[in-house]
Amino acid sequence: MQKNTPSRNTIRLTRRGRLALIAAGAVVAGTAVAVPLLTLEGGTHRATAPATLVIPEGWRAAQVYDAVDRALHLAPGTTRRSLPQAGLKLPEDAGGNPEGYLFPATYPLDGRTTPRSLLSAMVDTANRRFGGAPVAAGARRTALNVYQAVTVASIVQAEAGSKDEMGKVARVVFNRLAKGMPLQMDSTLNYALNRSTLRTSEKDTRLDSPYNSYRRMGLPPTPIDNPGEEAMRAALDPPAGDWLYFVTVKPGDTRFTADLAEHERNVAEFNRNQRSGGPTAK
Numbered sequence: 001m002q003k004n005t006p007s008r009n010t011i012r013l014t015r016r017g018r019l020a021l022i023a024a025g026a027v028v029a030g031t032a033v034a035v036p037l038l039t040l041e042g043g044t045h046r047a048t049a050p051a052t053l054v055i056p057e058g059w060r061a062a063q064v065y066d067a068v069d070r071a072l073h074l075a076p077g078t079t080r081r082s083l084p085q086a087g088l089k090l091p092e093d094a095g096g097n098p099e100g101y102l103f104p105a106t107y108p109l110d111g112r113t114t115p116r117s118l119l120s121a122m123v124d125t126a127n128r129r130f131g132g133a134p135v136a137a138g139a140r141r142t143a144l145n146v147y148q149a150v151t152v153a154s155i156v157q158a159e160a161g162s163k164d165e166m167g168k169v170a171r172v173v174f175n176r177l178a179k180g181m182p183l184q185m186d187s188t189l190n191y192a193l194n195r196s197t198l199r200t201s202e203k204d205t206r207l208d209s210p211y212n213s214y215r216r217m218g219l220p221p222t223p224i225d226n227p228g229e230e231a232m233r234a235a236l237d238p239p240a241g242d243w244l245y246f247v248t249v250k251p252g253d254t255r256f257t258a259d260l261a262e263h264e265r266n267v268a269e270f271n272r273n274q275r276s277g278g279p280t281a282k
Contacts, residue, residue, distance in 0.1 A: 057228035100223025138236030
């Protein structure tokens with residue numbers, strides 16, 4: 001975070017959900033995709049530059065709701081309570097749950113912006129990004145519908161440590177599905193438990209939840225976060241490979257393998273790093 005006095009024209013929420021102000025010209029984390037100025041019903045725009053809200057790739061819907069409440073200076077829970085009246089244009093498979101379709105981007109704000117207009121802009125942006133013929137064709141190539149492809153992309157977004165790893169993570173998902181193996185992804189458990197951690201216990205893996213991919217076969221019932229375009233591309237066109245396992249032993253060192261014994265050695269190294277306080281993945 002910059003040390004100089006920030007401009008108050010730009011609002012950014014960090015990945016940990018802390019509200020921070022940054023200079024208007026600074027480079028921000030997350031996808032800096034410009035979307036139209038948000039208003040309730042037409043009208044003219046204010047002459048001054050509006051504030052903006054940055055939604056990073058991989059945020060969960062709950063984080064987005066909290067961010068909107070803070071950005072619009074609303075009481076906690078206001079945005080979540082607005083969902084039934086928001087009229088969001090979600091896929092039928094979503095069952096009214098916008099998880100996966102609150103597209104990560106930079107959203108302008110002004111005095112007339114409401115939770116409803118902001119959430120609608122996010123969903124409309126996702127529909128434009130995910131609703132084209134190339135996305136539908138890519139989903140069919142992987143024997144999925146578009147909503148399922150977004151679900152895979154959300155897992156990729158949560159599990160991959162870098163863009164370079166996204167394709168391999170997606171391939172692991174498809175390889176395990178093809179072999180009838182449970183996905184066994186910690187990210188889905190973290191979603192069920194509303195947390196983010198590297199430490200998954202044996203007790204955690206016995207959780208009775210449709211998001212427990214250690215016990216339940218197939219994909220979780222919904223996306224587990226809001227993925228960006230890179231993760232979606234990985235889900236639609238993963239590279240060829242036989243990988244079934246992966247673990248990030250330390251930052252920048254994620255190891256993919258089809259051999260269980262090799263994977264167990266990699267996991268043992270990860271656990272040693274954890275115990276020793278050495279470098280581990282974040």
